[in-house]
Amino acid sequence: MIYLDYQATTPVAPEVAKAMQPWIEDRFANPHSPSRWGREAEAAIEVARKHVESAIGLKGGDIAFTGSATEAINWALKGTVEKAAEGRNRIITVATEHAAVLDTCEWLAEQGVDLTLLPVGVDGRLDLTLLERELDNRVLLVAVMQVNNEIGVTQPISEIAAMAHAAGALMLCDAVQAFGRVDLCRGPDLVALSAHKIHGPKGVGALWMRKGAEPAPFIHGGGQERGLRSGTLSPALCVGFGAAAKLAHERANRDYDHVEKLWDAALKALGPGWIVNGDTKHRYKGNLNIRREGVDAARLLADLRDIAFSLGSACASGSGRPSHVLRALGLNYRQSRSSIRLGFGRYTKQHDLVDACKRIAAVAHAQEKLDA
Ligand code: PLP
DSSP, rough: EEEEEETTTTOOOOOHHHHHHHHHHOOOTTTSSSSHHHHHHHHHHHHHHHHHHHOOSSSSSEEEEEEEEEHHHHHHHHHHHHOOOTTTEEEETTTTSSOOOOOOOOOOOHHTTEEEEOOOTTTTTOOOHHHHHOOTEEEEEHHHHOTTTTOBBOOHHHHHHHHHHTTOEEEEOOOOOOOOTTTOSSSSSSEEEEEEGTTSSSSOEEEEETOHHHHHHBOOOOTTTTBOOEEEEEEHHHHHHHHHHHHHHHHHHHHHHHHHHHHHHHHHHHHHTOEOOOOOOSBOOOOOEEEEEEEHHHHHHHHHTTTOOOSHHHHHHHOOOOOHHHTTTTOOOHHHTTTTEEOOTOOOOOHHHHHHHHHHHHHHHHHHHHHH
Protein backbone atom coordinates (compact mmCIF):
# COMPACT_ATOMS: atom_id res chain seq x y z
CA MET A 1 0.00 0.00 0.00
CA ILE A 2 1.29 3.46 -0.89
CA TYR A 3 -0.27 5.97 1.48
CA LEU A 4 -1.08 9.30 -0.19
CA ASP A 5 -3.85 10.64 2.03
CA TYR A 6 -1.94 12.89 4.45
CA GLN A 7 -4.81 15.41 4.68
CA ALA A 8 -7.19 12.75 6.00
CA THR A 9 -4.71 11.63 8.62
CA THR A 10 -0.99 10.96 9.07
CA PRO A 11 0.93 7.92 10.30
CA VAL A 12 1.75 8.06 14.02
CA ALA A 13 5.45 8.95 14.46
CA PRO A 14 7.47 6.19 16.18
CA GLU A 15 8.63 8.76 18.77
CA VAL A 16 4.99 9.57 19.54
CA ALA A 17 3.97 5.93 19.98
CA LYS A 18 6.93 5.43 22.33
CA ALA A 19 6.07 8.50 24.42
CA MET A 20 2.43 7.35 24.75
CA GLN A 21 3.18 3.74 25.66
CA PRO A 22 3.65 4.06 29.46
CA TRP A 23 0.48 6.18 29.75
CA ILE A 24 -1.55 3.49 27.98
CA GLU A 25 -0.16 0.65 30.09
CA ASP A 26 0.74 0.99 33.77
CA ARG A 27 0.58 4.80 34.31
CA PHE A 28 -3.20 4.87 34.33
CA ALA A 29 -3.90 7.39 37.12
CA ASN A 30 -6.46 10.15 36.70
CA PRO A 31 -4.44 13.34 36.05
CA HIS A 32 -6.91 15.34 38.15
CA SER A 33 -6.44 13.14 41.28
CA PRO A 34 -4.34 14.43 44.16
CA SER A 35 -2.32 11.17 44.53
CA ARG A 36 1.36 11.09 43.59
CA TRP A 37 0.50 9.11 40.45
CA GLY A 38 -2.21 11.60 39.55
CA ARG A 39 0.26 14.47 40.00
CA GLU A 40 2.77 12.72 37.72
CA ALA A 41 0.14 12.33 35.03
CA GLU A 42 -0.83 15.98 35.43
CA ALA A 43 2.84 17.03 35.14
CA ALA A 44 3.21 15.00 31.92
CA ILE A 45 0.15 16.79 30.48
CA GLU A 46 1.61 20.18 31.41
CA VAL A 47 4.89 19.34 29.62
CA ALA A 48 2.85 18.30 26.56
CA ARG A 49 0.88 21.56 26.74
CA LYS A 50 4.14 23.54 26.63
CA HIS A 51 5.32 21.56 23.59
CA VAL A 52 2.09 22.30 21.72
CA GLU A 53 2.19 25.99 22.70
CA SER A 54 5.84 26.37 21.62
CA ALA A 55 5.07 24.75 18.26
CA ILE A 56 2.11 27.12 17.78
CA GLY A 57 4.49 30.02 18.34
CA LEU A 58 1.80 32.64 19.02
CA LYS A 59 2.08 35.04 21.94
CA GLY A 60 -0.52 36.23 24.42
CA GLY A 61 -2.62 33.14 24.82
CA ASP A 62 -2.71 29.45 25.70
CA ILE A 63 -4.46 26.23 24.79
CA ALA A 64 -7.12 23.99 26.20
CA PHE A 65 -7.03 20.38 25.06
CA THR A 66 -10.18 19.11 23.35
CA GLY A 67 -11.31 15.78 21.91
CA SER A 68 -10.77 16.92 18.29
CA ALA A 69 -10.44 20.01 16.16
CA THR A 70 -14.13 19.61 15.33
CA GLU A 71 -14.90 20.09 19.03
CA ALA A 72 -12.50 23.08 19.22
CA ILE A 73 -14.26 24.73 16.26
CA ASN A 74 -17.75 24.05 17.65
CA TRP A 75 -16.66 25.48 20.99
CA ALA A 76 -15.01 28.57 19.43
CA LEU A 77 -18.07 29.41 17.33
CA LYS A 78 -20.87 28.57 19.75
CA GLY A 79 -19.04 29.86 22.85
CA THR A 80 -18.21 33.17 21.15
CA VAL A 81 -21.84 33.65 20.11
CA GLU A 82 -22.90 32.92 23.69
CA LYS A 83 -20.63 35.69 25.02
CA ALA A 84 -21.41 38.21 22.27
CA ALA A 85 -22.03 41.83 23.17
CA GLU A 86 -25.46 43.27 22.38
CA GLY A 87 -25.75 44.03 18.66
CA ARG A 88 -22.88 41.80 17.50
CA ASN A 89 -24.70 38.96 15.80
CA ARG A 90 -22.91 38.43 12.48
CA ILE A 91 -20.43 35.71 11.50
CA ILE A 92 -18.48 35.89 8.26
CA THR A 93 -16.85 32.79 6.82
CA VAL A 94 -15.81 31.39 3.44
CA ALA A 95 -17.44 28.86 1.09
CA THR A 96 -14.34 26.60 1.10
CA GLU A 97 -14.14 26.06 4.88
CA HIS A 98 -14.21 22.57 6.41
CA ALA A 99 -17.61 21.11 7.36
CA ALA A 100 -16.72 21.61 11.04
CA VAL A 101 -16.95 25.38 10.44
CA LEU A 102 -19.67 25.46 7.77
CA ASP A 103 -22.12 23.09 9.46
CA THR A 104 -21.67 24.77 12.86
CA CYS A 105 -22.21 28.19 11.28
CA GLU A 106 -25.33 26.93 9.51
CA TRP A 107 -26.64 25.54 12.80
CA LEU A 108 -25.97 28.92 14.43
CA ALA A 109 -27.80 30.65 11.56
CA GLU A 110 -30.83 28.48 12.36
CA GLN A 111 -30.61 29.83 15.92
CA GLY A 112 -30.71 33.44 14.66
CA VAL A 113 -27.07 34.33 13.85
CA ASP A 114 -26.70 36.43 10.71
CA LEU A 115 -24.31 34.38 8.54
CA THR A 116 -22.36 35.61 5.53
CA LEU A 117 -20.57 33.10 3.31
CA LEU A 118 -17.92 34.72 1.11
CA PRO A 119 -17.05 33.20 -2.29
CA VAL A 120 -13.51 32.49 -3.51
CA GLY A 121 -11.90 33.02 -6.91
CA VAL A 122 -10.95 30.23 -9.35
CA ASP A 123 -7.62 30.11 -7.51
CA GLY A 124 -9.42 29.28 -4.23
CA ARG A 125 -8.35 32.53 -2.59
CA LEU A 126 -10.51 35.05 -0.80
CA ASP A 127 -10.71 38.52 -2.32
CA LEU A 128 -10.11 40.83 0.65
CA THR A 129 -12.15 43.66 -0.89
CA LEU A 130 -15.21 41.41 -0.54
CA LEU A 131 -14.44 40.97 3.15
CA GLU A 132 -13.86 44.70 3.59
CA ARG A 133 -17.29 45.39 2.09
CA GLU A 134 -19.00 43.04 4.56
CA LEU A 135 -17.27 44.16 7.77
CA ASP A 136 -19.31 46.41 10.03
CA ASN A 137 -19.93 46.95 13.74
CA ARG A 138 -22.40 44.04 13.85
CA VAL A 139 -19.73 41.45 12.98
CA LEU A 140 -18.82 39.26 15.93
CA LEU A 141 -16.44 36.78 14.34
CA VAL A 142 -14.62 36.09 11.07
CA ALA A 143 -13.69 32.42 10.55
CA VAL A 144 -11.12 31.52 7.87
CA MET A 145 -8.79 28.52 7.58
CA GLN A 146 -5.05 28.92 6.91
CA VAL A 147 -4.46 25.89 4.62
CA ASN A 148 -7.39 24.30 2.82
CA ASN A 149 -7.77 20.57 3.45
CA GLU A 150 -9.00 19.74 -0.05
CA ILE A 151 -6.81 21.88 -2.28
CA GLY A 152 -3.94 23.09 -0.03
CA VAL A 153 -4.52 26.77 -0.90
CA THR A 154 -3.58 29.28 1.82
CA GLN A 155 -5.46 32.41 2.88
CA PRO A 156 -3.85 35.68 4.13
CA ILE A 157 -4.79 35.10 7.77
CA SER A 158 -2.82 37.99 9.31
CA GLU A 159 -4.46 40.54 6.98
CA ILE A 160 -7.89 39.03 7.60
CA ALA A 161 -7.35 39.15 11.38
CA ALA A 162 -6.24 42.80 11.20
CA MET A 163 -9.35 43.69 9.18
CA ALA A 164 -11.61 41.83 11.61
CA HIS A 165 -10.00 43.61 14.57
CA ALA A 166 -10.40 47.01 12.91
CA ALA A 167 -14.16 46.30 12.81
CA GLY A 168 -14.14 45.25 16.47
CA ALA A 169 -14.62 41.56 15.59
CA LEU A 170 -12.70 38.45 16.63
CA MET A 171 -11.00 36.02 14.29
CA LEU A 172 -11.06 32.21 14.35
CA CYS A 173 -8.53 30.31 12.29
CA ASP A 174 -8.92 26.61 11.53
CA ALA A 175 -5.20 25.78 11.39
CA VAL A 176 -5.63 22.00 11.32
CA GLN A 177 -3.86 21.57 7.97
CA ALA A 178 -1.30 24.32 8.63
CA PHE A 179 -0.05 23.39 12.10
CA GLY A 180 3.20 21.45 12.02
CA ARG A 181 3.52 21.98 8.27
CA VAL A 182 3.93 25.74 7.81
CA ASP A 183 4.41 28.63 10.25
CA LEU A 184 1.12 29.70 11.78
CA CYS A 185 0.08 33.24 10.86
CA ARG A 186 -0.03 35.83 13.62
CA GLY A 187 -3.27 37.67 14.34
CA PRO A 188 -6.14 35.25 15.10
CA ASP A 189 -7.78 35.25 18.54
CA LEU A 190 -8.81 31.59 18.36
CA VAL A 191 -6.94 28.77 16.59
CA ALA A 192 -8.18 25.19 16.18
CA LEU A 193 -5.69 22.29 15.98
CA SER A 194 -5.70 18.52 15.68
CA ALA A 195 -3.00 15.99 16.69
CA HIS A 196 -3.65 13.33 14.07
CA LYS A 197 -2.69 15.59 11.16
CA ILE A 198 0.83 15.99 12.59
CA HIS A 199 1.74 12.34 13.25
CA GLY A 200 0.00 12.34 16.63
CA PRO A 201 -2.91 10.25 17.90
CA LYS A 202 -6.57 10.62 16.89
CA GLY A 203 -9.07 11.84 19.48
CA VAL A 204 -7.21 14.90 20.74
CA GLY A 205 -7.17 18.49 19.53
CA ALA A 206 -6.76 21.93 21.03
CA LEU A 207 -8.14 25.43 20.98
CA TRP A 208 -5.57 28.22 21.31
CA MET A 209 -7.19 31.30 22.84
CA ARG A 210 -5.86 34.81 23.10
CA LYS A 211 -6.22 36.05 26.69
CA GLY A 212 -9.61 37.72 27.00
CA ALA A 213 -11.03 35.99 23.88
CA GLU A 214 -11.92 32.70 25.59
CA PRO A 215 -15.35 31.46 24.46
CA ALA A 216 -18.00 30.51 27.03
CA PRO A 217 -17.61 26.86 28.15
CA PHE A 218 -19.18 24.37 25.80
CA ILE A 219 -18.76 21.16 27.81
CA HIS A 220 -19.79 21.45 31.46
CA GLY A 221 -18.76 19.19 34.32
CA GLY A 222 -15.70 18.78 36.52
CA GLY A 223 -14.15 22.15 35.68
CA GLN A 224 -10.97 20.86 34.05
CA GLU A 225 -8.96 23.10 31.71
CA ARG A 226 -9.47 26.17 33.94
CA GLY A 227 -13.19 25.59 33.99
CA LEU A 228 -13.38 26.12 30.22
CA ARG A 229 -13.56 22.52 29.01
CA SER A 230 -14.66 19.86 31.46
CA GLY A 231 -13.81 16.18 31.12
CA THR A 232 -10.95 13.98 32.33
CA LEU A 233 -7.94 14.52 30.10
CA SER A 234 -6.21 11.49 28.62
CA PRO A 235 -2.51 11.61 29.58
CA ALA A 236 -1.65 9.23 26.71
CA LEU A 237 -3.38 11.39 24.07
CA CYS A 238 -2.07 14.70 25.45
CA VAL A 239 1.49 13.32 25.77
CA GLY A 240 1.22 11.99 22.20
CA PHE A 241 0.04 15.38 20.93
CA GLY A 242 2.92 17.09 22.79
CA ALA A 243 5.52 14.69 21.37
CA ALA A 244 4.12 15.12 17.84
CA ALA A 245 4.15 18.93 18.14
CA LYS A 246 7.72 18.96 19.49
CA LEU A 247 8.91 16.72 16.67
CA ALA A 248 7.12 18.78 14.00
CA HIS A 249 8.66 21.95 15.43
CA GLU A 250 12.17 20.48 15.48
CA ARG A 251 11.90 19.01 11.97
CA ALA A 252 9.98 21.92 10.39
CA ASN A 253 12.58 22.85 7.76
CA ARG A 254 13.46 19.27 6.91
CA ASP A 255 9.82 18.23 6.50
CA TYR A 256 9.05 21.34 4.43
CA ASP A 257 11.98 20.79 2.03
CA HIS A 258 11.06 17.12 1.66
CA VAL A 259 7.49 18.05 0.71
CA GLU A 260 8.67 20.60 -1.88
CA LYS A 261 10.82 17.93 -3.56
CA LEU A 262 7.95 15.45 -3.50
CA TRP A 263 5.63 17.95 -5.19
CA ASP A 264 8.07 18.46 -8.08
CA ALA A 265 8.65 14.71 -8.43
CA ALA A 266 4.90 13.98 -8.44
CA LEU A 267 4.10 16.52 -11.16
CA LYS A 268 6.96 15.20 -13.29
CA ALA A 269 5.84 11.57 -12.87
CA LEU A 270 2.19 12.39 -13.69
CA GLY A 271 3.22 13.90 -17.01
CA PRO A 272 1.17 16.26 -19.19
CA GLY A 273 -2.62 16.66 -19.22
CA TRP A 274 -3.20 17.32 -15.52
CA ILE A 275 -4.38 20.65 -14.15
CA VAL A 276 -3.68 21.69 -10.54
CA ASN A 277 -6.88 22.80 -8.77
CA GLY A 278 -6.30 26.11 -6.97
CA ASP A 279 -3.45 28.58 -6.72
CA THR A 280 -0.02 27.00 -7.27
CA LYS A 281 1.92 29.75 -5.46
CA HIS A 282 -0.10 30.34 -2.29
CA ARG A 283 -0.34 26.77 -1.09
CA TYR A 284 1.05 23.98 1.02
CA LYS A 285 2.69 21.61 -1.43
CA GLY A 286 1.98 18.39 0.47
CA ASN A 287 -1.52 18.64 -1.03
CA LEU A 288 -1.72 18.02 -4.76
CA ASN A 289 -5.30 18.29 -6.00
CA ILE A 290 -5.42 17.71 -9.75
CA ARG A 291 -7.89 17.00 -12.51
CA ARG A 292 -7.70 15.61 -15.99
CA GLU A 293 -10.25 16.01 -18.76
CA GLY A 294 -12.31 12.86 -19.28
CA VAL A 295 -11.12 10.99 -16.17
CA ASP A 296 -13.61 9.29 -13.87
CA ALA A 297 -11.88 9.77 -10.51
CA ALA A 298 -14.11 7.30 -8.66
CA ARG A 299 -13.16 4.61 -11.17
CA LEU A 300 -9.50 5.55 -10.78
CA LEU A 301 -9.82 4.99 -7.02
CA ALA A 302 -11.47 1.61 -7.60
CA ASP A 303 -8.81 0.53 -10.12
CA LEU A 304 -5.90 1.45 -7.84
CA ARG A 305 -6.93 0.05 -4.49
CA ASP A 306 -3.36 -0.42 -3.26
CA ILE A 307 -2.78 3.34 -3.45
CA ALA A 308 -4.54 5.34 -0.72
CA PHE A 309 -5.60 8.67 -2.21
CA SER A 310 -8.90 10.49 -2.27
CA LEU A 311 -11.46 12.57 -4.11
CA GLY A 312 -11.20 15.48 -1.69
CA SER A 313 -12.02 15.44 1.99
CA ALA A 314 -12.59 12.03 3.59
CA CYS A 315 -16.21 13.13 4.12
CA ALA A 316 -16.71 14.10 0.43
CA SER A 317 -15.16 10.81 -0.74
CA GLY A 318 -17.59 8.83 1.40
CA SER A 319 -20.74 10.73 0.41
CA GLY A 320 -20.33 10.52 -3.36
CA ARG A 321 -21.31 14.21 -3.47
CA PRO A 322 -19.09 16.52 -5.54
CA SER A 323 -16.81 18.56 -3.31
CA HIS A 324 -18.18 21.91 -2.12
CA VAL A 325 -14.64 23.29 -2.35
CA LEU A 326 -14.18 22.44 -6.03
CA ARG A 327 -17.65 23.80 -6.77
CA ALA A 328 -16.72 27.04 -4.98
CA LEU A 329 -13.72 27.32 -7.34
CA GLY A 330 -16.20 27.29 -10.22
CA LEU A 331 -15.48 23.75 -11.42
CA ASN A 332 -18.44 22.11 -13.14
CA TYR A 333 -19.77 18.67 -12.16
CA ARG A 334 -17.60 16.83 -14.72
CA GLN A 335 -14.43 18.68 -13.73
CA SER A 336 -14.91 17.98 -10.04
CA ARG A 337 -15.67 14.29 -10.78
CA SER A 338 -12.33 14.10 -12.62
CA SER A 339 -10.32 15.50 -9.67
CA ILE A 340 -8.16 13.58 -7.21
CA ARG A 341 -6.18 14.61 -4.13
CA LEU A 342 -2.71 13.21 -3.45
CA GLY A 343 -1.43 14.01 0.05
CA PHE A 344 2.13 13.29 1.10
CA GLY A 345 4.63 14.28 3.77
CA ARG A 346 7.33 13.26 6.22
CA TYR A 347 7.29 9.49 5.73
CA THR A 348 6.49 9.43 1.99
CA LYS A 349 9.33 7.93 -0.02
CA GLN A 350 9.94 9.68 -3.31
CA HIS A 351 10.19 6.42 -5.28
CA ASP A 352 6.80 5.27 -3.90
CA LEU A 353 5.18 8.56 -4.86
CA VAL A 354 6.71 8.48 -8.35
CA ASP A 355 5.58 4.87 -8.80
CA ALA A 356 2.02 5.74 -7.67
CA CYS A 357 1.83 8.82 -9.93
CA LYS A 358 3.01 6.87 -12.98
CA ARG A 359 0.39 4.21 -12.33
CA ILE A 360 -2.34 6.82 -11.80
CA ALA A 361 -1.37 8.48 -15.10
CA ALA A 362 -1.34 5.12 -16.92
CA VAL A 363 -4.79 4.12 -15.64
CA ALA A 364 -6.18 7.59 -16.47
CA HIS A 365 -4.77 7.27 -19.97
CA ALA A 366 -6.28 3.79 -20.38
CA GLN A 367 -9.67 5.18 -19.27
CA GLU A 368 -9.46 7.90 -21.90
CA LYS A 369 -8.73 5.36 -24.62
CA LEU A 370 -11.57 3.11 -23.48
CA ASP A 371 -14.06 5.98 -23.43
CA ALA A 372 -12.89 7.50 -26.78
N1 PLP B 1 -10.52 21.29 9.88
C1 PLP B 1 -9.80 20.82 8.85
C2 PLP B 1 -9.24 21.76 7.86
C3 PLP B 1 -9.58 19.43 8.74
O1 PLP B 1 -8.87 18.98 7.71
C4 PLP B 1 -10.13 18.58 9.71
C5 PLP B 1 -9.99 17.11 9.58
O2 PLP B 1 -10.22 16.54 8.53
C6 PLP B 1 -10.85 19.12 10.77
C7 PLP B 1 -11.03 20.49 10.82
C8 PLP B 1 -11.43 18.27 11.86
O3 PLP B 1 -10.39 17.72 12.65
P1 PLP B 1 -10.67 16.51 13.66
O4 PLP B 1 -10.49 15.26 12.86
O5 PLP B 1 -9.62 16.65 14.73
O6 PLP B 1 -12.03 16.69 14.19
